[in-house]
Amino acid sequence: MDNRPIGFLDSGVGGLTVVRELIRQLPQEEVVYVGDSARAPYGPRPAEQIREFTWQLVRFLLTKNVKMIVIACNTATAIVWEEIKEKLDIPVIGVILPGAGAAIKASQTGRIGVIGTPMTIQSDIYREKIQFLAPQIEVISLACPRFAPLVESNEINSSLAKKVVYESLAPLAEAELDTLVLGCTHYPLLGALIQRVMGSNVSLIDSGAECVRDISVLLNYFQLNRSWSAGSSRHQFYTTASAKSFQDIAESWLKQTIDVEHVDL
C-alpha cells in the first residue's frame, strides 16, 4: 500500500477526462493535478518547448510527493514520455500506448482512425505504436487543431462546437473506420458530438479512460494502491491560468466541488 497521491499533468483541462475515469474506477486514490492552461494548447508548439514545459510540470508534481506520474496529454506523451520514464524512479504512464492497445482490441476490421493535435498527428506516434503491436492494421490519421481550444474555452455544446466538429471530421466520412481513437485528452469532452458525426457503428476510444486501466495494472503490480483506511480522498488542482475558469470546467465535468489554486511555474 502507498497512500501518496497520483500526479497528473496536462496542457490544460483535457487531462480531467482521465481524472474523471480515475475517480470512477479507483475512487480511493488521491489526485494532484496540474494543467498548463496559460500555455495551452501544446499541439501547435515546437517539440523542444513542449519538452521544456512538460518537465516543468513534472518537477512541480514531484514537490507534491506523488507515487506515480500520469502524462494525461497526448502531445506531451508523444514528445517526452520515454525520457521522463527513464529518468524518474516512480512509474510514469502516458496515454498513447493505452489508447493504441485498446483500439487494436476494439477493431474488428483493422481500419482505425486517430484524431489529435497537429503535433501528435505529425509525430505519427499512434500509427507507430499500433503497427508496432499489430502491423496488419491500417491507421488513418487526422489533425483537429480547433478541438482543444474549443474545450479550453468551455464551448462544448455551442453551435460553434457543432460546426467545428462536423467540418473537421468531414475528411473521415469515406474512410470506412470501425474504430476512432480520441488521441487528445480534451476530445472526450466533445465525445457526444464526435459520435454523432462518425455514426454509431464507430467505436470511440478514449485514450484517457484506457490509461486508467494501465494505472490500475501498475498500482496492483507494484502494490501501490492507496488504503481505504487512509480516509477519503482530498484532490488538489493547480492551473497556470485562471483558477476560476479552470474550476468551472472541472466542476461541471467531475460533478463535484473542488478547490483550484493558481500556480506560476
Place this chain on the structure above:
Amino acid sequence: MDNRPIGFLDSGVGGLTVVRELIRQLPQEEVVYVGDSARAPYGPRPAEQIREFTWQLVRFLLTKNVKMIVIACNTATAIVWEEIKEKLDIPVIGVILPGAGAAIKASQTGRIGVIGTPMTIQSDIYREKIQFLAPQIEVISLACPRFAPLVESNEINSSLAKKVVYESLAPLAEAELDTLVLGCTHYPLLGALIQRVMGSNVSLIDSGAECVRDISVLLNYFQLNRSWSAGSSRHQFYTTASAKSFQDIAESWLKQTIDVEHVDL
C-alpha cells in the same frame, strides 16, 4: 525488446481462451502453453494440492526460457499467484485482478456477479479484490462446478451443456446484475450460452481477455515486446493428458492448426 516466449499455464484447456485473445491482440508474441488436463478441474481440489500442481507447471515453463508467466487459471491464481510472483524474477500475471478491474469499469449499477469453480468462489477472492478497489460494489458469487468439466470434455454446444448452464445460473435470475465475471478461463467457451441465459443487458467479463490488457501493459512497461524481425511465432502446446483431444479443442477454439505434445510432470 525480448524475443523469448510468454508462458501460460492452466488446469486444462481453459487458458486457451486467454491465448486466443493474446494471438488477436498481440500477434507477434510467442506462446508456450501447458495444460494439466490429466488432473483437471482444479476447482474441487484442496488448496495445498493446487499449490503443488501449479508450481510443477511453473517449473516446467521455466525450462522453456519464458520471459513472463501467465497463470491463466482463476483457481490457481486465487491460491498461489502472490507466492509465485514474489519468488520469480520475471513478471507473473494472474487473471483475477484484471477481471475485477474490468468488472468495476463495466458496471454502472454496482451489482456484479461472479461465477467460478468451487475453490475460486469459496476463496471469495473476487469479492475481496473488487471491494478492495471499490468497496461500495455488491458482489454476488455462485459456484458452477459443472461448467469446467463440460468444456474439458468438449461438450460446448450439446443439449447437456444447455441444460447445465440454464440450471446452474438459475440462482442469479433475480439478482439484478448488470455485469457478470466469468471467473474461470473455461467459461468463455460457454459464453454464448451464458449470455443467452443472463440476457443481453448483462455485460460478461472475460477475465482471460482482460488479462491480455495486463500482459500488454507490462510488456510495454518493461519493454519486453517481441520484435517483428524475430519472424513469425511458433507456439508450443503441452498437456498432461491426451495430446489428441487437447488438439481437437485447441484447434477449433484457436482456428489454426497447432502441435501438441504430451508431457509428464
